[in-house]
Amino acid sequence: MHMVASNNRTMQRILKTSLALTAAYVITTFYFGLRAHSLALISEAGHNVSDMLAIILSFVAVYFQSRPANDHKTFGYQRAGVLAAFVNALTLIVLAAWIAISALHRLYAPVTVQPRLMMYVAVAGVLMNGLIATLLWKFSGDVNIRSVFLHMLGDTLSTAAVIAGGAAILFTGLQWIDPVLSLIIAGMIMISSYGIVRDTLNILLEGTPKNLSLPDIRTAIESVEGVNGVHDLHVWSLGSKSHALASHVLVSEMPMSDCTHILDSIQNALWDKFHISHTTIQFETRGCETTHGCSAPPELEIAGAHSHDHSHHGHSH
Structure with missing residues (x-):
């Protein structure tokens, strides 16, 4: 019991740190995304807003999971984290759809972007998301924390793609690279979110655990x-x-x-x-x-x- 309480406190501390870093990066990415006219950067800001929601939900879930069972909640609050992950994944799917629609629109109406600014901000994003993903890795066996970990891992990869895209635009001048990157990011969000929705919905509907026969x-x-x-x-x-x-x-x-x-x-x-x-x-x-x-x-x-x-x-x- 003491070990469980200690793990919960550690998770809460990591989630608080992750929330502060993510909030700062969201503001920075959105501001410079507007400055650089980069949909890819603005998409990253939106993706990170969803990460903020994921972290907040996960923090609340970890708090509730640490509460003991009582006469009204005889199993305790073990599913609080599962519910948080389910809601978070659904919001990500909606966000991915918005990014994809915006990217398709921009393919037909190209906008000139500033690739150097894209790259500078994206480098900061890779470092931040990579750090948070590393901190969360230890607890990624929990489906609630895993949903946040996957967000951060996906962000790290998609932000790295923004760096590559910025370099490609800088050397070729092809503006369509920016919305195509946004479509790739949307696809990554969809794939990771689908797995979380499937796993958490199975738990909420009391299905047989996927690893048991x-x-x-x-x-x-x-x-x-x-x-x-x-x-x-x-x-x-x-x-x-x-x-x-x-x-x-x-x-x-x-x-x-x-x-x-x-x-x-x-x-x-x-x-x-x-x-x-x-x-x-x-x-x-x-x-x-x-x-x-x-x-x-x-x-x-x-x-x-x-x-x-x-x-x-x-x-x-």
Whole structure:
């Protein structure tokens, strides 16, 4: 728990630093983008505004994720970061569409740009975005932080492209290079945003985590000695890293102590193979026969096993 709190404080500190640097760069890029008549630079400013939104949302999400569960939020606020990443990615898609439309318009109505100014500002952007991306890399396993990391990495690459574009315009005088660069930047934003939308929407809709296979999980449970069958199996993500499972497990009639041994074996298998630590297992001696869903027979309720182990397996393996 102490390590989680320490990580959250570190993430908040990095996000604050990133926000301050990004805000300064947005103002600089937009101002000099207007001065240089460069749509590519103005697009970069817009891209970085979305990064500011991403950082703010992520900061709020990290704050909420650190809050404990309560009677109203029994799983805590683990999905705050997922929701932040989803909203952020949607705004990026809208921004990318705007950049693309503006670039296409400028292809038909060329504007003379100042390539030297483009290059100077872009060099500063590469250094800043590269620094922030490096700081965020350590925490990029979290989907919330990963959405910000991808923004910054994309910004670093797209800003480097602006430098190359400025050099090309300087040596060739071809003004269409600027809007073409903007289209490339818009495409990069679209690609990175689509992945975030897909992953976060799967979590919000409680889909099976993309790195887990339900048939493999079913096989792992059925391979435990004493298990006769598995049904009503559900696996979903609580946050970007934690997964939960609920299932009915068919067993033979036996003493309570034997059920406990089977439960322990199932939990160990789920943690060792799939890193699932939050489980709810209900034992049954016959299949569900009601038409309104699965339920344990009344005389077997005492044999039902409900495990909500959040930390035991995480520390013992």
